[in-house]
Amino acid sequence: MMKITIAFFIAVASAALFSTTLYAQTVFYVQSVKAKVLSGPSFKSKVLGEVGKGFKFVSSGRDGNWVKVRLDTKEGYVSALLLAPHPPIQRAGVIKAEQGEIKQGIRRRASSYTSAAAARGLAQDDRRRLSREEKADYPGLEKMESFTLSDAELRRFLEGGK
Amino acid sequence: MTNQRAMPAYLCVLLLSLLPLNALAGDDRAWRERASAGATEAETVNEDINEEVNFGREVAARLIGRYGLSSDDQLTRYINLVGQSLVRNGNRPELKYHFAVLNTSDINAYASPGGYIFVTKGALEKMQDESELAGVIAHEMTHVNEKHVVRELGIRATEGSAVSGLARLIGGGTETARIAFSQAVEKALDMLFKTGYKREDEVQADKGAVTLCAVAGYDPGGLVRYFQRINTAKGKATEVLDKTHPAYDARIALLKETMTKEGIESGAYKSFKERFSAALKQTK
Numbered sequence: 001m002m003k004i005t006i007a008f009f010i011a012v013a014s015a016a017l018f019s020t021t022l023y024a025q026t027v028f029y030v031q032s033v034k035a036k037v038l039s040g041p042s043f044k045s046k047v048l049g050e051v052g053k054g055f056k057f058v059s060s061g062r063d064g065n066w067v068k069v070r071l072d073t074k075e076g077y078v079s080a081l082l083l084a085p086h087p088p089i090q091r092a093g094v095i096k097a098e099q100g101e102i103k104q105g106i107r108r109r110a111s112s113y114t115s116a117a118a119a120r121g122l123a124q125d126d127r128r129r130l131s132r133e134e135k136a137d138y139p140g141l142e143k144m145e146s147f148t149l150s151d152a153e154l155r156r157f158l159e160g161g162k
Numbered sequence: 163m164t165n166q167r168a169m170p171a172y173l174c175v176l177l178l179s180l181l182p183l184n185a186l187a188g189d190d191r192a193w194r195e196r197a198s199a200g201a202t203e204a205e206t207v208n209e210d211i212n213e214e215v216n217f218g219r220e221v222a223a224r225l226i227g228r229y230g231l232s233s234d235d236q237l238t239r240y241i242n243l244v245g246q247s248l249v250r251n252g253n254r255p256e257l258k259y260h261f262a263v264l265n266t267s268d269i270n271a272y273a274s275p276g277g278y279i280f281v282t283k284g285a286l287e288k289m290q291d292e293s294e295l296a297g298v299i300a301h302e303m304t305h306v307n308e309k310h311v312v313r314e315l316g317i318r319a320t321e322g323s324a325v326s327g328l329a330r331l332i333g334g335g336t337e338t339a340r341i342a343f344s345q346a347v348e349k350a351l352d353m354l355f356k357t358g359y360k361r362e363d364e365v366q367a368d369k370g371a372v373t374l375c376a377v378a379g380y381d382p383g384g385l386v387r388y389f390q391r392i393n394t395a396k397g398k399a400t401e402v403l404d405k406t407h408p409a410y411d412a413r414i415a416l417l418k419e420t421m422t423k424e425g426i427e428s429g430a431y432k433s434f435k436e437r438f439s440a441a442l443k444q445t446k
Contacts, residue, residue: 031252032255042424043376044426082251083253089208135228144262147238147239149239160434
């Protein structure tokens with residue numbers, strides 16, 4: 001019985017040590033505009049502080065959808081929904097790729113779909129779907145992409161306005 | 163005899179202690195593997211994002227081709243305002259999200275990789291306040307944020323991907339690459355219209371939706387109310403929705419459980435009923 005107890009405590013101690021070591025190596029960065037650090041793994045917990053996008057946390061554990069972090073000297077929790085294991089990525093690369101060559105490529109590809117479908121011998125049902133239901137509307141897509149909101153508009157809306 | 167009993171106890175505890183570690187390590191393992199493939203981390207990630215966005219554009223163009231966009235600019239503006247309120251609180255700042263209303267009486271909403279989110283007119287007509295709309299948009303956003311289609315179809319920029327090599331497609335790529343790309347787009351459309359996402363992805367999207375709403379200040383219960391309402395609206399308008407999503411009773415139960423667990427079942431959350439009614443009234 002004594003040996004079981006000793007084995008149990010050794011196991012728990014080594015597991016805890018191992019967990020801490022591995023968790024300590026996990027870094028998370030805030031991806032949202034702001035992130036609250038709470039005293040427990042629940043939105044009802046006390047707010048210990050708030051950090052901005054790009055803030056780096058070294059995680060010491062996890063509880064469900066919550067990441068255990070340190071803020072100054074306090075231990076707290078941040079929703080995993082707001083974090084990623086890499087720094088926030090700038091949007092610039094995407095925008096650059098969306099312009100010019102990519103758009104040309106998409107226009108070029110539109111006509112290639114028919115030959116692709118023919119090449120692999122689509123069933124008649126699939127061909128009907130491609131030609132009728134699933135036709136691509138690129139002008140519609142560009143209209144959707146061209147819609148913009150100003151920062152002022154969004155700020156007014158966030159403050160409860162229309 | 164004692165030793166024989168002690169060892170399994172030790173092993174059991176040790177094994178149990180390893181389970182959460184594996185789950186945690188999985189989060190960033192894929193990203194780190196990608197980053198170590200040769201290119202710098204930033205380059206690798208940017209290429210993957212470009213691939214995701216351009217794949218998503220194709221799927222989005224087909225969605226618009228199928229249903230058409232609402233020509234109501236005020237309604238488009240409103241749905242973009244609600245959507246961008248949520249985007250601020252998401253974990254994909256690298257994506258430029260776009261929101262639009264699809265011109266159909268079908269009750270549904272769709273997400274295409276790269277940040278293309280659609281809500282149908284039929285769905286809007288079933289909603290009663292802004293938190294319900296936010297819940298539906300947040301559900302679709304979670305599909306994008308968690309890369310459900312991207313992961314399912316293996317869309318990435320590196321050579322190992324079935325849909326890799328957008329550059330090859332653009333710069334006189336092979337027919338094989340074009341076919342692979344085209345087939346992946348069709349698979350994505352099949353997921354949206356026929357087969358649906360994996361059940362665990364739908365669960366994650368539901369859980370993520372209520373949490374995202376709460377972080378943004380919207381009443382997370384809005385999604386529950388919306389589900390309860392459309393659960394009774396059976397017919398042609400919900401045909402695709404019913405075919406591609408789990409049963410509502412189970413989803414509602416899961417949402418309530420998640421809200422209690424996360425501590426968001428009550429609080430100073432807003433539903434913006436008047437603003438929603440005013441926005442939709444303007445459009446009629």
